[in-house]
Amino acid sequence: MLRLGCTASLGGARRSAESDLASRRARLTLRQRQRALENGGAAGSAVSDLPPLNLADLVTISNQANAVPGGYLSPNAAAFKRIFLYHSTAETGLEGRATTALFFLDGLNDLDPNEPPKLDENGLQIIPAARVAIWFTNPVCTCSASLEQLFKFFQGSVRVCGNRCKQTFLYLAIF
Amino acid sequence: MRQQEQRPPFKKLARELLAANYPWLSSATGLEFSVAFVKKASDAWELAGKALRAYSTERHGPTMVLAQVGMLADMWCHFAPSNS
Numbered sequence: 001m002l003r004l005g006c007t008a009s010l011g012g013a014r015r016s017a018e019s020d021l022a023s024r025r026a027r028l029t030l031r032q033r034q035r036a037l038e039n040g041g042a043a044g045s046a047v048s049d050l051p052p053l054n055l056a057d058l059v060t061i062s063n064q065a066n067a068v069p070g071g072y073l074s075p076n077a078a079a080f081k082r083i084f085l086y087h088s089t090a091e092t093g094l095e096g097r098a099t100t101a102l103f104f105l106d107g108l109n110d111l112d113p114n115e116p117p118k119l120d121e122n123g124l125q126i127i128p129a130a131r132v133a134i135w136f137t138n139p140v141c142t143c144s145a146s147l148e149q150l151f152k153f154f155q156g157s158v159r160v161c162g163n164r165c166k167q168t169f170l171y172l173a174i175f
Numbered sequence: 176m177r178q179q180e181q182r183p184p185f186k187k188l189a190r191e192l193l194a195a196n197y198p199w200l201s202s203a204t205g206l207e208f209s210v211a212f213v214k215k216a217s218d219a220w221e222l223a224g225k226a227l228r229a230y231s232t233e234r235h236g237p238t239m240v241l242a243q244v245g246m247l248a249d250m251w252c253h254f255a256p257s258n259s
Contacts, residue, residue, distance in 0.1 A: 083230070085223065089216070100219035102226050120201045127193075129205030132185065133226050135219035136212045 014057040017050055098137035105130045183210060 010018065025033070084103040105128050117125040185208035193200050213219050 083227070087219075096216070098216045098219065100216070100223055102223055104230060122201070124201040125199055127200050127205065130207070132206065132208045133223070134185070134208065134210045135222055136210070137214070137216045137219050 009059040010053075011057050011059050014050075014053070021050060096137065099134070100137065101132060101134040103130055103132050185210065 082105040084101075084105070086101040086103070087098065089098040120126050186206055189206050189208075211222070213222070
């Protein structure tokens, strides 16, 4: 991911490991560095490279696609997808009840803010297709009780009617 | 996990909601909902993780995830696909 040009912040553990490695390498003489390079990747070497980054090593990821015209992340070169993850849990009175939902929005690659919106035969704006997967965590299975919460989110509001809820919103852009 | 026999009418509700709040948008014909009931929150997270992984493998080429999240990164990294 980093090779493609995006930037990321390292998590605390990885940052510490990188710092320690740099410190160890700084103590080496030139000859020791050459020897370490020749033996590169030798298991157990205190100065060998760390394993490749995993997603769990990163805290935030950003890219400069919007700031650099013609960047590699343009709609011509990449397919932009959006995924919303919704999760809420009831804090009072309804122990264990929660709602988890994933909204997969497709067709956003064609959207260009400079272009007029696509219209159907009735002159209404066509919305992107979407798939929604919803899981109700509900030991007592009062099925309709969570609908208000979910649709408050769907309406773009963060206010929740009824029970107080802890809400978590994720925005995942996958391309 | 058990599938509920009488599923909430999400598609109908979405259509009504769009018509009431966003009358300039076409009806929600492209919306597909699937609903399931689980007994534990961990089951829901696990299924959400599986759905994300399945979605990432539907497409070819490298995948990058940009996340805007209201909780600590190490929490959602547990279920976000890490092999992309």
